[in-house]
Amino acid sequence: MISINGLSLSVVKPKIAFTKSPYLVPLFFHNPKTSSSSPSQVALRPVSSSMSYDKELAAAKKAASLSARLCQKVQKVLLQSDVQSKSDKSPVTVADYGSQALVSFVLQRELPSEPFSLVAEEDSGDLRKDEAQETLERITKLVNDTLASDESYATSTLSTEDVLRAIDSGKSDGGSHGRHWVLDPIDGTKGFLRGDQYAIALALLDEGQVVLGALACPNLPLASIGGVNQHPSQGEVGCLFFANIGTGTYMQLLNSSSATKVQVTAIENPEEASFFESYEAAHSIHDLSSSIAKKLGVKAPPVRIDSQAKYGALSRGDGAIYLRFPHKGYREKIWDHAAGCIVVTEAGGVVTDAAGNPLDFSKGRYLDLDTGIIVTNQKLMPSLLKAVRDSLEEKASSL
Ligand SMILES: Nc1ncnc2c1ncn2[C@@H]1O[C@H](COP(=O)(O)O)[C@@H](O)[C@H]1OP(=O)(O)O
Numbered sequence: 245m246i247s248i249n250g251l252s253l254s255v256v257k258p259k260i261a262f263t264k265s266p267y268l269v270p271l272f273f274h275n276p277k278t279s280s281s282s283p284s285q286v287a288l289r290p291v292s293s294s295m296s297y298d299k300e301l302a303a304a305k306k307a308a309s310l311s312a313r314l315c316q317k318v319q320k321v322l323l324q325s326d327v328q329s330k331s332d333k334s335p336v337t338v339a340d341y342g343s344q345a346l347v348s349f350v351l352q353r354e355l356p357s358e359p360f361s362l363v364a365e366e367d368s369g370d371l372r373k374d375e376a377q378e379t380l381e382r383i384t385k386l387v388n389d390t391l392a393s394d395e396s397y398a399t400s401t402l403s404t405e406d407v408l409r410a411i412d413s414g415k416s417d418g419g420s421h422g423r424h425w426v427l428d429p430i431d432g433t434k435g436f437l438r439g440d441q442y443a444i445a446l447a448l449l450d451e452g453q454v455v456l457g458a459l460a461c462p463n464l465p466l467a468s469i470g471g472v473n474q475h476p477s478q479g480e481v482g483c484l485f486f487a488n489i490g491t492g493t494y495m496q497l498l499n500s501s502s503a504t505k506v507q508v509t510a511i512e513n514p515e516e517a518s519f520f521e522s523y524e525a526a527h528s529i530h531d532l533s534s535s536i537a538k539k540l541g542v543k544a545p546p547v548r549i550d551s552q553a554k555y556g557a558l559s560r561g562d563g564a565i566y567l568r569f570p571h572k573g574y575r576e577k578i579w580d581h582a583a584g585c586i587v588v589t590e591a592g593g594v595v596t597d598a599a600g601n602p603l604d605f606s607k608g609r610y611l612d613l614d615t616g617i618i619v620t621n622q623k624l625m626p627s628l629l630k631a632v633r634d635s636l637e638e639k640a641s642s643l
């Protein structure tokens with residue numbers, strides 16, 4: 245059961261549905277029970293922070309920026325259609341597929357001599373059905389138009405089959421050995437459909453460790469969103485965060501090449517802190533975050549925004565804390581946190597599960613973690629962990 249625009253929807257099996265907008269296809273659900281993962285008992289071999297991933301980072305930035313361009317184009321058209329009021333299906337846009345195909349193509353083109361493994365959210369199964377031909381052609385056109393807008397790819401044209409293959413290269417299981425790209429082609433689909441925040445989140449795992457991340461947030465303002473829910477002030481919008489292990493986190497406008505180093509907030513007093521959480525109550529238990537914030541002495545109301553844009557905003561000090569407590573039974577996927585995690589940690593922050601353990605990205609497509617995810621700076625983490633523990637105990641004893 246899912247809820248969109250206040251409507252609860254049961255989705256039994258994926259079907260291609262024809263909606264008013266040419267940019268919409270149904271949302272396909274991943275079943276954690278049928279999807280594979282490759283749990284591993286092998287201890288992680290630390291990756292040396294002196295190892296250079298410069299080439300890979302340049303490719304990741306290029307791929308994420310081009311995908312952001314594709315998503316912006318689709319979002320503009322979506323917002324002009326009346327998709328928001330439709331209640332029959334939970335839609336995913338052609339941008340999810342287009343973004344995944346584009347990132348896959350760009351990475352392979354930019355890094356031709358490296359073995360390619362991609363762990364990503366979408367697969368082409370439904371697009372290969374006869375009734376999806378028109379949708380597939382639209383996705384292919386979107387990808388080609390976006391490539392044509394970049395001079396280095398102006399002569400590249402993908403066929404529908406190339407697009408399907410590029411999407412399907414995201415089927416890797418990842419794991420603790422070798423290098424794997426990790427991609428959420430549109431993180432925060434609900435925010436994307438509402439015209440709010442979303443992100444294209446791309447990271448690289450090496451021997452199970454996140455070594456770089458590029459996080460494109462096309463609707464995130466350059467100015468701070470601390471204290472602002474979703475619709476902040478005017479000004480320049482569209483940020484790209486990127487981090488390379490051992491070298492810090494940087495932010496630039498999506499349409500610029502001049503980057504600034506960013507740092508998480510240095511706040512030590514929780515009373516001065518503000519905290520981020522999911523906009524969607526279905527994604528994170530708001531009551532629990534509110535109890536944690538109260539115990540900590542946080543005075544400001546929660547800042548609710550979609551997607552890993554929260555990690556980006558935190559990495560530049562817009563807020564001090566991010567609390568994420570999905571409802572029972574939800575399994576976190578690695579692509580929902582890998583890029584955000586390195587963006588925050590390289591900016592001096594700490595990302596752990598609710599018990600204080602670092603996130604382990606080496607176990608396959610899913611994170612295997614305790615209860616929730618919390619993010620803050622080094623100074624606030626001990627008191628945050630205590631407040632989380634106390635609130636979880638209270639919650640358990642009230643059941
Ligand atoms: N039931 C759920 N509980 C928690 N997270 C979910 C759930 N359904 C989808 N998500 C994922 O949560 C992330 C958004 O988090 P947030 O609520 O912080 O914006 C997205 O990755 C979204 O998937 P998707 O990438 O398909 O949008």
Ligand SMILES: [Mg+2]
Nearest residue numbers: 428431432580
């Ligand atoms: Mg996601």
